Amino acid sequence: MKNYDTTQTALQQFKDPAQVAISTEALHVYYGQHEQIKGIDLQFPKQQITAIIGASGSGKSTYLRALNRMNDEIPTAKVTGKILYHGLDMNQKQIDVYQMRRQIGMVFQRPNPFAKSIRENITFALKRYGLKNRDALAQRVETSLQQAGLWEQVKDQLDKSALALSGGQQQRLCIARALAVQPEILLLDEPASALDPVSTRIVEDTLNELKQAYTIIIVTHNMQQAARISDSTAFFYNGQVLEYAPTKQVFTRPQIQATNDPNYSYEV
Numbered sequence: 001m002k003n004y005d006t007t008q009t010a011l012q013q014f015k016d017p018a019q020v021a022i023s024t025e026a027l028h029v030y031y032g033q034h035e036q037i038k039g040i041d042l043q044f045p046k047q048q049i050t051a052i053i054g055a056s057g058s059g060k061s062t063y064l065r066a067l068n069r070m071n072d073e074i075p076t077a078k079v080t081g082k083i084l085y086h087g088l089d090m091n092q093k094q095i096d097v098y099q100m101r102r103q104i105g106m107v108f109q110r111p112n113p114f115a116k117s118i119r120e121n122i123t124f125a126l127k128r129y130g131l132k133n134r135d136a137l138a139q140r141v142e143t144s145l146q147q148a149g150l151w152e153q154v155k156d157q158l159d160k161s162a163l164a165l166s167g168g169q170q171q172r173l174c175i176a177r178a179l180a181v182q183p184e185i186l187l188l189d190e191p192a193s194a195l196d197p198v199s200t201r202i203v204e205d206t207l208n209e210l211k212q213a214y215t216i217i218i219v220t221h222n223m224q225q226a227a228r229i230s231d232s233t234a235f236f237y238n239g240q241v242l243e244y245a246p247t248k249q250v251f252t253r254p255q256i257q258a259t260n261d262p263n264y265s266y267e268v
C-alpha cells in the first residue's frame with residue numbers, strides 16, 4: 001500500500017454542537033498490543049449520511065463497531081478515548097450498553113435475519129424491551145417495514161420465514177429490525193456488499209429516505225456508492241482519518257493526495 005502523509009489531515013468541524021449526533025475524541029482501538037485505530041476525532045452530523053471509505057484493513061469496521069461498543073464482544077479488543085452522545089461519554093464502564101444500542105443500531109455486512117418469521121424478526125427486540133401490546137407491536141412491524149421499503153412485498157406473508165426472502169429483502173428486513181426499536185443513529189457496515197446491483201440500489205434508496213429521520217453512518221468499499229448516497233465522507237488510512245469533508249468536495253476537490261490518487265484501488 002502506498003504511504004500517505006498522515007500529518008496532512010483535513011477534518012470538517014461543526015461549530016454548533018446541536019448539529020452533531022455523535023462524535024469521537026482521541027479514539028483508539030487495540031487488538032491485544034496492536035494499535036489499530038490511532039486516535040480518531042470525528043463529528044457526525046445529524047440527519048445526514050456519512051460514508052467511511054478507505055482501503056481494506058484501514059480500520060473502517062473496527063471504528064464503526066466502536067461507536068456502539070460492539071468491540072466489547074471481542075475479548076482482545078480495548079477501546080480508549082471518548083464516544084460522545086447527548087453529552088455523555090458512551091465509552092465508560094457504567095454505560096448500559098444494551099440500552100445504548102437501542103439508540104445506536106447496527107446493520108451488518110451479511111443479512112443476518114433470525115430463523116423466525118418476518119414478523120418475529122421485528123417484534124423480538126421490542127418484546128425484550130417490554131412492549132407487549134399487540135396493536136402497538138403490529139403498528140411497529142408495519143411502520144418499520146414501510147421505512148425499509150419492504151412492506152408492500154411482505155405484508156401478506158408476515159408469518160413466512162425470513163430465511164425464505166431474497167438477499168436484498170433480508171437486508172431490508174435487517175434494516176427494518178434495526179429501525180423497529182426507534183434508534184437515532186444507524187450504523188451500517190457494507191450493507192450492500194452481498195447484494196446484487198438492483199437490491200443495492202433499493203437499499204441505497206431506502207437509506208436516502210431514512211436520512212430525513214435518522215443519522216446514518218455507512219462503511220463502504222465502493223467509492224461510487226459513497227458518492228451516490230453520502231453527504232459527508234471520511235477517508236480512512238491506516239487507522240487514521242486523512243480527510244473528512246462534504247462528499248462533493250472529497251470527490252471533486254480532494255484536499256489530500258490519497259483521495260486524488262488514480263492508482264488507489266477501490267471496487268466500483
Ligand SMILES: Nc1ncnc2c1ncn2[C@@H]1O[C@H](COP(=O)(O)OP(=O)(O)OP(=O)(O)O)[C@@H](O)[C@H]1O
Nearest residue numbers: 031036054055056057058059060061062063074076
Ligand atoms: N477481532 C479482531 N482481532 C484482531 N485483529 C482484528 C480483529 N478485527 C479486525 N482486526 C484487524 O484490524 C485491522 C482493521 O480491520 P477492519 O476490519 O477494521 O478494517 P476495514 O477497513 O473495515 O477492512 P475491510 O474493508 O477489509 O473490511 C485488520 O488488520 C484486521 O486484521
